[in-house]
Amino acid sequence: MKLASLKQGGRDGTLIVASRDLGKAVRVSAIATTLQSALEDWGSTAPRLNRIYELLNDSHAETINGEAVFAFEPAALAAPLPRAYEFVDGSAYLPHVERVRRARGAEVPESFYTDPLMYQAVSAGFYGPRDPVLVASEDYGIDLEAEIVIVTDDVPMAVTPAQATEHIQLIGLVNDVSLRNLIPPELVKGFGFLQSKPRSALSPVFVTPDELGAAWKNAKVHLPLVTRINDVAFGAPEAGDDMQFSFADLVAHAAKTRPLSAGTIVGSGTIANQDESRGASCLAERRTLETLANGKPSTPFLKFGDSVRIEMFDRAGASIFGAIQQTMQRV
Structure with a gap:
């Protein structure tokens, strides 16, 4: 449903x-x-x-x-959940992590392949699917991040991934907005994101896993996530490919030392594939590829008035979650 x-x-x-x-x-x-x-x-x-x-x-x-x-x-x-008790966002697509670190000459730690990356995101309020993204300054480096999210019922502490699968009740999309130019000075403090991660936007509807049919397999969504910027195709990476950790793994990771309340949202992280021809799900990814190829990025971050559209279609071409359609706007 x-x-x-x-x-x-x-x-x-x-x-x-x-x-x-x-x-x-x-x-x-x-x-x-x-x-x-x-x-x-x-x-x-x-x-x-x-x-x-x-x-x-x-x-x-x-x-x-x-x-x-x-x-x-x-x-x-x-948003389907206008506010949630918890939103934890992972980074399950390691091609994205590998490229970003390679662009700055850093190795990927071995632990990244066995232990999910995750942070506590803003959950007190989500944008609706047609709400503008409000930002104080373009200098912050406005970026989209097209992701999939799942929603849980009550999850006990220390569940296994197999047990966690049974607690995944709804699936949706998110534009996990990032302010890229604010991220480096925050991360250097060693205490995580705050100002660099404002409110995110959720898809018009959340759906139960059965709505995806065969595309929901092994707690992953096996369909492309399509992004357009200013009505120009930007990316359509396959969400089921190159996902190092399934949603069951991510839920189990989040619940290792705490129970999760019903309505907890768990994000996949920016969807990215090893196959670069499928495009990207965020501007940082494209800018990283440009840096690796040419020594510097050429694609700018979003400006006020720019629009973003994020949508997923079934194999017959029907929209599953509806589209997140947003314009960047000065607060």
Whole structure:
């Protein structure tokens, strides 16, 4: 099924079920008012929400369960989870890590191949899929990062990857915005990201793993993630290729010493392939390749007024999550 949140009802939005073709939707307040509340009782709410989803797809009814069916409009949406208790972002695609480090003459530590990289990201607020990205200055080096995220139910501490798979309940996309020129001075302090990692944007809908069919295998999504900048093709790397750590591995890593609350978002990190012809998922990747080839980058970071579109399609060409479509804007 496909779930979204309207920009109504306070900070956590109003939960809706969207049709498979993203053409229509219906409120489900009798089951759960917000996605967070649904996740906290997922064993009970998921079957009931899925029944609404089936009715929405299989009928032409104008009302379902006493609620009016209406046109699905991405501009009216908040993020599916407008705020989350936790957002931990990994870096599971080692081609990206290897290139960035090679460009600055650094080796990749052996531990990177066996132990996931992960940091605690901003979760107190996410942009909706059509909200502008607000930044104070272009000098910060505005960059997109096209990624996949999963959402968990309650995850016990110290789960194994096999156990973690059963706690992955929803899948979506994220534009994990980075301010590249603020990253080096923060990392040199040895205490991680803060100012360099502002709010991210989530896809119009989150979907249950069964919506992906055979493309969801071994806790990975085996489809290209398509990015366009100013309506020009930028990249379409295969998300299932070159992913060193599956989402099950990432969940288990995050839960090693703590339980994860229902509604925890776990990110894949920037999707990148060894095959450079598939393009990139962030400007830093392209700039790194330019530096390796020519000694310096030639592609600029994003400017105010630039637009970004991130979307994933099934093998038949249908949009799965809808598109993140954003413009960079001065705050």
